[in-house]
Amino acid sequence: MDFTSDYQYSSDYNYSDTGNFTPLDEPLFTPKSTSSQDVLSVSLLVVSVIIFLLGFFGNALVIWISGFKMKKTVNTTWYLSLAISDFVFCASLPLNIAYMAKEEWLFGRFMCKLTSFVMFLNMFSSIFLLVVISVDRCISVMFPVWAQNQRTIKKASIVVVLSWSLAVVLSIPSLIFREVGSHLGRTTCFNSYTLHQYSHAIVAVSRLLAGFVVPFIVIIVCYSVIILRLRTSRMTKSSKPFKVMTALVVTFFICWLPYHVFILLDLNHQKYNNDILNIGLKVGTSMAAANSFLNPVLYVFMGNDFKQKFKSSVFSRMENAMGEEGRSSRYITRTSSIDTRASTHI
Missing domain, CATH: 1.10.287 (Helix Hairpins)
Structure with missing residues (x-):
C-alpha cells in the first residue's frame, strides 16, 4: 500500500503531455488544518506505530517459531513465507511514520522508490500466499489421499518462489512512477503518472484485480467448498473451523476493500471532495496495513x-x-x- 502518497493526498497527477508537470503534494494555498484533521492525523500516527510494534514483533515471533522451532512442513513453509512478507513490510514502516510526523520526506529518491516497492511487494506477496493457503486447504479437504502423497516441501517452496516472483513483477510500477519533489520548502515523495495518459488508471485497476478481486473470489470459493465438505462429512465435531474460516474471509474483505475503493475514486479525484478522499485514503491505508499484524493471529496463532x-x-x-x-x-x-x-x- 502506498502510504507516502495516500497520507499526503492532493492533486499529484498531471496527465498532459506538455512536459510542464509540477509535483505538488498539496494545493498552492493550503488552508489551516482543523482540530478534527489534527486529531485524525495524530490518531493514524498512533495506529501506525501500534501496527509497526505488533506486526514487527508478532511476525518476528512467527518467523522464530515456524523457522527454527517447528519441523519443516508444507504448512510451516506457507506460514514462514507469509510472516517474512509481513515482517519486511513492518520493518519499513518507521520511514513512513517519520514522513507522517514530519510531513516531509527526508530519505532521498532511492528510498522513496524502494519503500513504495516494498509495500506493494508485501501487499501482493501476502495476498498471493493467503490464496495459496486457501487452495492448499481446499485440496487437502477434497482430496486427502492425493494431498498426502503429493504435498511436499519442495513443491511448496516452488509455489512460494513463483508467488514472490509475480509479486515483484506487479510491484515494479512503484519503481517507475515514484518520485521526489520540492514544494514550498518541503520535500515530498509522490506518484508521478506522466508516462502515459492512462498510466494511473492502468496501475490502479491492475492492483485492484490482482491484489483484491481475483484473490478474494478464489478465497471465497475455496472456503465455501471446505465448509460444504465439512458439513456433509464427519471430519469435524466442532464449530470452530467454520468460525475461523469466516473470520479469515471477513478480515481480508474489511482490511482491503476501503483502500481499493478510494484508490478507484482517486482516478477521478476532480469529481470528489478532496477532504473526503484524503480521509478515505488515510483510513483505508491504515486498515490495509493492519492486515500485516492480523495475519499472524488469524493464520498462525489459531x-x-x-x-x-x-x-x-x-x-x-x-x-x-x-x-x-x-x-x-x-x-x-x-x-x-x-x-x-x-x-x-x-
Missing part, C-alpha cells in the same frame, strides 16, 4: 500445533531459567510427541 510449540518453547525457557530441569525435560518430551502428530490445519 493453528493448534503452532500454539503447542509456542507454549512449549516459552514455558520450557521459563522453567529452565528457574532451574526446574527435570520437569522441563518431561514437558518438552510430552509436547514433542504431540507436535509430531498434530497438523497446522485450523
Whole structure:
C-alpha cells in the first residue's frame, strides 16, 4: 500500500503531455488544518506505530517459531513465507511514520522508490500466499489421499518462489512512477503518472484485480467448498473451523476493500471532495496495513500445533531459567510427541 502518497493526498497527477508537470503534494494555498484533521492525523500516527510494534514483533515471533522451532512442513513453509512478507513490510514502516510526523520526506529518491516497492511487494506477496493457503486447504479437504502423497516441501517452496516472483513483477510500477519533489520548502515523495495518459488508471485497476478481486473470489470459493465438505462429512465435531474460516474471509474483505475503493475514486479525484478522499485514503491505508499484524493471529496463532510449540518453547525457557530441569525435560518430551502428530490445519 502506498502510504507516502495516500497520507499526503492532493492533486499529484498531471496527465498532459506538455512536459510542464509540477509535483505538488498539496494545493498552492493550503488552508489551516482543523482540530478534527489534527486529531485524525495524530490518531493514524498512533495506529501506525501500534501496527509497526505488533506486526514487527508478532511476525518476528512467527518467523522464530515456524523457522527454527517447528519441523519443516508444507504448512510451516506457507506460514514462514507469509510472516517474512509481513515482517519486511513492518520493518519499513518507521520511514513512513517519520514522513507522517514530519510531513516531509527526508530519505532521498532511492528510498522513496524502494519503500513504495516494498509495500506493494508485501501487499501482493501476502495476498498471493493467503490464496495459496486457501487452495492448499481446499485440496487437502477434497482430496486427502492425493494431498498426502503429493504435498511436499519442495513443491511448496516452488509455489512460494513463483508467488514472490509475480509479486515483484506487479510491484515494479512503484519503481517507475515514484518520485521526489520540492514544494514550498518541503520535500515530498509522490506518484508521478506522466508516462502515459492512462498510466494511473492502468496501475490502479491492475492492483485492484490482482491484489483484491481475483484473490478474494478464489478465497471465497475455496472456503465455501471446505465448509460444504465439512458439513456433509464427519471430519469435524466442532464449530470452530467454520468460525475461523469466516473470520479469515471477513478480515481480508474489511482490511482491503476501503483502500481499493478510494484508490478507484482517486482516478477521478476532480469529481470528489478532496477532504473526503484524503480521509478515505488515510483510513483505508491504515486498515490495509493492519492486515500485516492480523495475519499472524488469524493464520498462525489459531493453528493448534503452532500454539503447542509456542507454549512449549516459552514455558520450557521459563522453567529452565528457574532451574526446574527435570520437569522441563518431561514437558518438552510430552509436547514433542504431540507436535509430531498434530497438523497446522485450523
